[in-house]
Amino acid sequence: MTINSNSRVKQRLSVREQDARIAWLLVTPSLLVILGVTLWPIISTFVLSFFVAPTGINQVRTFVGFGNYLEMLRDPAFWETIKRTLYFTAVSVGLELILGLAIAQLIHSRPWGWKFLRFSLIIPWAVPTIVNGAMWRWIYSADFGALNGILFQLGLIEHYVPWLTLSGAAMNLVILADLWHTVPFVALILQAALAALPEELNEAAAVDGANAFQRFWHIRLPLLRPAILVALIIRTVEAFRVFDIVYIITSGGPASKTITISYLTYLYSFSYGKQGTGAALSFLISICTIILAILYIRFLYRPEETQS
Amino acid sequence: MRTMYKITLFALTLLFVVGAVGCAPQQAAGPVTIHVLTMDQAGLKPAEIDQIARDFEAQNPDIKVVMEYLGYDFIHDKITTGMAAKPPAYDAAMIDVIWPDEFIKAGYLLDVTDRVTPEMKEGIFPAAWNGVSRNGKVYGMPWLMDVKYFMYNKDMLQQAGFNEPPKTWEELVEQAKVIKEQGIAEFPITWSWNQKEGVVCDYAVLLFGNGGAFVDASGKPAFNDEKGVEALTWMKQTVEDGLTNPSAVSSDEMAVEADFLAGKSAFAVNWLFQYSDSNDPSKSQVVGQVAFAPMPVFKAGADAGIKGSSVDGSSSFAIMATTPYPDQTWKFLAYLASNEVQIKHSAQMLPIWKADFEGDALAKLEAATPANPVTVPAFLAQFPYANERPTVPYYNEASAALQLAIQEALTGVKSPKDALDAAAAKWIELAGQ
Numbered sequence: 001m002t003i004n005s006n007s008r009v010k011q012r013l014s015v016r017e018q019d020a021r022i023a024w025l026l027v028t029p030s031l032l033v034i035l036g037v038t039l040w041p042i043i044s045t046f047v048l049s050f051f052v053a054p055t056g057i058n059q060v061r062t063f064v065g066f067g068n069y070l071e072m073l074r075d076p077a078f079w080e081t082i083k084r085t086l087y088f089t090a091v092s093v094g095l096e097l098i099l100g101l102a103i104a105q106l107i108h109s110r111p112w113g114w115k116f117l118r119f120s121l122i123i124p125w126a127v128p129t130i131v132n133g134a135m136w137r138w139i140y141s142a143d144f145g146a147l148n149g150i151l152f153q154l155g156l157i158e159h160y161v162p163w164l165t166l167s168g169a170a171m172n173l174v175i176l177a178d179l180w181h182t183v184p185f186v187a188l189i190l191q192a193a194l195a196a197l198p199e200e201l202n203e204a205a206a207v208d209g210a211n212a213f214q215r216f217w218h219i220r221l222p223l224l225r226p227a228i229l230v231a232l233i234i235r236t237v238e239a240f241r242v243f244d245i246v247y248i249i250t251s252g253g254p255a256s257k258t259i260t261i262s263y264l265t266y267l268y269s270f271s272y273g274k275q276g277t278g279a280a281l282s283f284l285i286s287i288c289t290i291i292l293a294i295l296y297i298r299f300l301y302r303p304e305e306t307q308s
Numbered sequence: 309m310r311t312m313y314k315i316t317l318f319a320l321t322l323l324f325v326v327g328a329v330g331c332a333p334q335q336a337a338g339p340v341t342i343h344v345l346t347m348d349q350a351g352l353k354p355a356e357i358d359q360i361a362r363d364f365e366a367q368n369p370d371i372k373v374v375m376e377y378l379g380y381d382f383i384h385d386k387i388t389t390g391m392a393a394k395p396p397a398y399d400a401a402m403i404d405v406i407w408p409d410e411f412i413k414a415g416y417l418l419d420v421t422d423r424v425t426p427e428m429k430e431g432i433f434p435a436a437w438n439g440v441s442r443n444g445k446v447y448g449m450p451w452l453m454d455v456k457y458f459m460y461n462k463d464m465l466q467q468a469g470f471n472e473p474p475k476t477w478e479e480l481v482e483q484a485k486v487i488k489e490q491g492i493a494e495f496p497i498t499w500s501w502n503q504k505e506g507v508v509c510d511y512a513v514l515l516f517g518n519g520g521a522f523v524d525a526s527g528k529p530a531f532n533d534e535k536g537v538e539a540l541t542w543m544k545q546t547v548e549d550g551l552t553n554p555s556a557v558s559s560d561e562m563a564v565e566a567d568f569l570a571g572k573s574a575f576a577v578n579w580l581f582q583y584s585d586s587n588d589p590s591k592s593q594v595v596g597q598v599a600f601a602p603m604p605v606f607k608a609g610a611d612a613g614i615k616g617s618s619v620d621g622s623s624s625f626a627i628m629a630t631t632p633y634p635d636q637t638w639k640f641l642a643y644l645a646s647n648e649v650q651i652k653h654s655a656q657m658l659p660i661w662k663a664d665f666e667g668d669a670l671a672k673l674e675a676a677t678p679a680n681p682v683t684v685p686a687f688l689a690q691f692p693y694a695n696e697r698p699t700v701p702y703y704n705e706a707s708a709a710l711q712l713a714i715q716e717a718l719t720g721v722k723s724p725k726d727a728l729d730a731a732a733a734k735w736i737e738l739a740g741q
Contacts, residue, residue, distance in 0.1 A: 055388055056414025057629065142555030143567055159494070165557035167719045251381070253503035254557055255715035270385040272705040273410065 048279040055273035068280035077256075078264070082288070084171065085260045089239040089292075092175050092182070096235055097228065099179065100186030105216070107187070108194040118191070125184040133248030136177035140164050140249070167257045170250055174258055178245055182238075186231045193227030194220065229300045236296070237289045261285055341372040342637050345386060346402040348377035349561065350579040350621065351452040351657045360653070364643045371636045380404075381504050381560065384704065391416050391628065399631040400641060403448055405439040405622045405696070406505070406703050413701040417447040418627040423638050424449075431647070435694070436660045440624040448626035449641040450660045454579050455618040455694040456513050457686060458603040459586070461594055464492050464574040473601035477517065477542065480575060480604055484551040487574050495553035497546060498573040500561045501718060503711045508697065509619045510577055511714055514539040516695045517605035517617030523698055529735040531710070532728035538606070540717050540724040547718060557718050569594055577603070579621055580687070584655050584679045600686035603693065616693030655679045658687050702738045709734035 049068055051061040072078045103121070107114050124132070139146045142162035151157045164170055197220060205215050243262040246252065252259040252267075259267075262285065269278030344361075348354050354377045361373040376398070378386055383402060390397030391414075403411065411417050424446050429437070436450035460473045468487045474480035484496035500506030511531075515521070520535030530536070546552040553573060555563070561578055565585060568576040569592040576582065585591050586598040603618050625641045627634050643649060650659035655677035659665075664673045665688065674680045700706065713731035717724040 054414070056416065057391070058415060141563075142558070143553070143570070143572060162553075162555040162558060165554055165719065167721060250558070251503055253715055255719045255721050256503065256712050257719075266385075267708070270388050271708070272702075273388070273414065274705075 045279045045282055048276055049283055051276045053274075053276040053279075055270075055275055061276075064276070068276045069284070072277065072280060072284065081259055081261050081264050084257070085240060085242070085262075088171060088175060088178075088242060088260060089236060091172075092178050092239045092242075093232065093235045095175070095179055096183050096186045097232065099183045100190055100231070101224075101228075103183065103187040104190035104194055107191050118188075121184040121187055123184075124180050125182070125188070127181065129181060129244045130248055132177065132181045133245045136173075136180070136245075137164075137249045139177075140173055164250055165254050167254050170254055170258050174246055174249055177249060178239070178242065181245070182235060186235060189231045190224060190227055193224050197223050225300060229296060232300070233293050233296050236292050240289050240292065241285060261288075339370050339372045340633050340636050341374055342399040342631075342633050342640060343374045343376065343397065344400045344625070344637075344640070345376045345378065345383065345390065345398040346625070347380045347383055347623075349380040350454055350581050351623070352653055353656065356653050356656070360644060360649055361640075363649075364640055367643075368636075368639065371640065373640055379560075379562075387411070387416065391630070394630065395632050396628045396630050398628055399633055399637045400625050400627050402451065403440065403624050403626045404505075405620055405624075406699075406707070408440055408442060408447055408626075409699050409701045410703060411626070412442055412447055416626075416629055418629045418631070418634055419445050419447060420449070420627060420638065421446045428642075428645070431663060432645070432660050433662050435620070435691070436622060436624070439620075439622045440626065448624035449638075449645045450622070450624045451641075451645060452623045452657050453660050453687075453691065454621040454623070454657075455687075455690050456509055456577050456603065456621065457580060457583070457618070457690055458601050459568070459576050459578065459582060459598050460601060461568075461571070461574045461597050462599050463594075463597045464496075467492050468574075473599070474575075474604050475602075476607045476610055477514070477604050478607050481546065481549075481551060484546075484575065485549075488551060493572060493574050495550060495555075495572070496574040497552045497556075498559070498564050498567045498576045499543075499552060499556040500559050500564045500578070501543070501556040501714070502558050502560050502563075503715050504560060505707060505711070506560050507711050507714050508707050509621060511539065511543070511710070512619040512695060512697060513577060513603060513617055514543065514606075516619075516693075517603065517609050517614060519606075519609045519612045519614055527739070529732035532725070532732040536728055537725050538608075540714060540728060542606075543714070544718055544724060557715065568598075571597075580658070580683060581656055583683055583686075587679065600682065600690075602689055616690070617695065618690050618693050620694040620696050622694075651676050655683075658683060700739070702741070706735050706738050709738075 050063060050065055052064050052067070053059065053061045103117075107118050111117075127135075138144070140163045142148065142160055142164070145160075145163070147163065148157065148160040152160065163173055201219050201223075202215055205219055210218070241262045242260050243266060246258050246260055246263050247266075250258040252263055261281065265278050265281040265285065268274045268281060346357065352360075354375070357375055357377075361375055365371065365373060383404070384407060387398070387401045387403075387407075390401070403417070408417065421444075428449075432450050433453060436453050437446065439450060440446055440448035458473075464487060465471075465473065465483065468483065468490055470483050470486075474483050480497070487493050487496040499510050501510060512522070515531060515536055518535045518539045520533065520539060521530050524530040543552070547554055547557070553559075553567060555567070559567070561582075564576055564578050565582045567573055568578070568582065569586055571593045583598060583600070587595050589595050602616055605614050605617050609617070625644060627637045627641065631637055645660065647659060647661045647664065650657070650661065651664065651673060654673065656679075658680075659673065663669055665684070670684070674684050697703070698706065709731040713722075713727035716722040717727040721727075722730070
C-alpha cells in the first residue's frame with residue numbers, strides 16, 4: 001500500500017515536471033519577445049539617461065552621470081510641467097471616478113433603455129485617442145466649432161470664443177475631451193463589479209431601515225473598493241503619461257500651458273535631438289507613476305477584501 | 309507524453325525558422341521600391357505628387373515610388389524617428405530650409421554634390437541651392453521656392469471704400485478698423501500664430517519689416533531689441549483691438565486658409581497654396597475676390613529704406629544617408645525637380661528654374677495654368693525680400709523658445725520685452741552648449 005502510494009506520488013511529480021517543462025517551452029518565445037521589446041529598451045534607455053546623446057548617426061555620447069536628471073530637476077519649467085501634469089491627472093481621474101460611479105450605479109439600477117446605455121458607452125471608449133483628439137479640436141474651433149455654435153444658439157455667448165487660446169481654459173478643455181473618452185472605461189469596470197456584489201447584504205440593510213444613500217455609502221462603496229483601486233491605478237498611470245490628446249488638440253499651447261511631462265519628453269527626444277535628457281525624463285515619469293501606484297495600494301488595498 | 313513533447317518541439321522549431329526567414333533582409337527581386345516623405349500643406353497636393361510618381365514609374369519600370377504625406381508640423385520628428393531604423397523608413401524626405409544644419413550634423417543627409425549636373429547648378433535659382441548647400445557641399449535637390457505672401461479680399465476693401473491695399477502695417481490697421489466698424493468682417497486680419505513654426509515665420513515678416521533681425525553681425529540674438537519688441541507689441545495690440553482674429557493664437561496655416569476662404573477676414577499672410585485654393589469653388593467662398601499685394605512694412609522701416617519684407621519658406625528633397633537605393637532615389641528627385649514637371653504643375657508651386665522667368669519663357673510660364681498670370685508677378689515681386697531664419701543646428705529648440713515668448717506676450721503671461729529677453733537668453737544658452 002505504502003509502496004503503491006509512493007510510486008503514485010513519484011508519477012504525479014514527474015507528470016507535473018513534464019507539464020512544467022512544456023509550459024516553459026511554450027512561454028519561452030513570448031518571454032523572449034517581451035525581453036526584446038520591453039526589458040532591453042528599458043535598460044538601454046536607462047543607460048542613455050546618463051549621457052549627453054545627440055540624435056543622429058554615429059554621434060559621440062558624453063557620460064554626464066546624473067547631469068541630465070539634475071538639469072531637469074533644477075529647471076523651473078520642468079516643475080511647472082509636473083504641476084500641470086498632476087493637475088490634469090487629479091482632475092481627470094477624480095471626475096472619471098465620480099462620473100463613472102454615477103453611470104455604473106445608473107446602469108445597475110436597470111432603468112428603461114439600460115442595455116442601450118451600456119452599449120453606447122463602448123463607442124467613445126472604442127474611438128482611438130487620436131481620432132477623439134481631432135474631433136474635439138474641431139468642436140473647440142473658434143470659427144467653425146460645434147461648442148461655439150451651440151452656446152451661440154442658446155444665447156449663452158454673444159461672440160464666438162477662441163477657446164484654445166485661453167491660457168486658463170485650455171487644459172480644462174483637454175480634460176473634458178479626455179473625460180469623454182475615458183469615463184466609459186471606469187463606468188464599465190465599476191458596473192461589472194456592482195453586478196457581482198451579493199444582493200443579500202443590500203436587501204438586509206433595506207429591511208433594517210437603511211435608505212438608498214446609506215446602502216450605497218456603507219455597503220456598496222466599501223465592497224467596490226478593489227474595483228475602484230484597479231480603475232484608479234490604471235487611469236492614474238495613463239493620465240500621468242498623457243500625450244496624444246494634448247499633441248492633437250493644442251500642441252502644448254497656448255504659451256506651453258498644456259505641455260505635460262510626456263509631451264516635454266517627446267520634445268527633448270525627437271524635436272530638440274537631446275535623447276539623454278529625454279531618457280532621463282522618461283525615468284522621472286516612471287518614478288512618479290510608481291510612487292502614485294504605491295500610494296494607492298498603501299491607502300486603498302485591503303488583502304482581506306480581495307480574498308473574499 | 310513524449311510524443312506530445314516532440315510535437316511541441318517541432319512546432320517551436322518551425323515557428324523560429326519561419327520567423328527567422330521573415331526577419332531576414334529582403335533580396336531585391338523585380339522593381340526597387342523607394343519611400344518618400346513629404347508634406348500635405350504648401351506646394352503640390354498629394355494627388356498631383358502621386359501623379360508625378362506614376363508618370364516617373366511609367367518611364368522607369370525598375371523603380372516603384374511610395375509617397376507618404378503628413379502635415380508640415382509632423383515632418384521633422386517623423387524624419388528623426390524614421391532614421392532610427394535600418395534601413396531608414398524613408399529613402400528621401402522633404403527638408404525645410406531651417407533643418408539642413410541639424411540634419412547634416414546628425415549625419416542624416418547624403419552628400420549629393422557629385423550628382424548635381426552643371427545644367428542643374430546653373431539653371432536653378434541660387435537661393436534654392438542655398439537651402440541645401442553648406443561648406444561647398446550639396447545635400448539635396450531643391451523642390452519648392454516659397455515665401456509668405458500678403459493676400460487681401462478685393463471685394464471687402466472696395467466695400468469699405470478702399471481702392472488700394474495697405475503699403476504699411478499702420479495703413480493696414482486703419483483699413484482694418486474701418487472694415488470692422490462697417491461690420492464687413494468681425495476680425496479683418498488672420499495669421500498663423502499657434503505655438504509652432506508658423507508664428508516664427510509671421511514674426512519674421514514683421515521683424516524684418518521693422519528694420520529688425522533675428523541675430524546681429526556677431527550672431528548674438530537681436531530680436532529682443534527695440535525693433536523686435538515693437539513688432540511683438542504691435543501683434544498683441546491688433547489682437548486686443550479685435551483686428552486680428554483672436555483664434556490666430558491657436559491657428560496654423562491651414563486654419564488661416566479656412567478662415568480667409570470662408571470670407572471671414574479681409575487680410576491674410578500665408579504661403580502660395582492659399583491663392584490657388586481661393587479660386588477652387590469646392591473650398592472657397594471668395595472665388596475671384598483674392599489678390600496679392602507686396603507684404604506691408606512698418607512706417608519706421610519704410611522710412612529707413614526697407615522696401616519689402618517676407619520670410620523664406622523654401623524646401624528641398626534630401627536623400628537619407630543610409631538608404632540602400634541612393635541612385636534610384638536621386639533619379640526620382642531629379643525628375644521631381646525637372647523643368648518639365650515643375651512647369652506642368654506650376655499652379656500650386658512656381659518653378660525653381662531661373663530661365664522660366666526670363667524672356668519668352670516667362671510668357672510660356674504665365675500661360676501654363678490659369679493661376680500663373682497672378683502668381684508669377686507676385687512671386688517676382690515678393691521673393692527678393694525673403695529673409696532667412698537663423699541657420700544653426702539647434703534651430704528647433706531656439707525656435708521653440710521664441711514661439712513660447714510670442715505666445716506668452718500674446719496671451720498676457722509676460723510683457724513683450726520680458727518674453728523676448730527670456731527667449732534671447734535661451735538662444736545664448738543653446739549657442740554655448
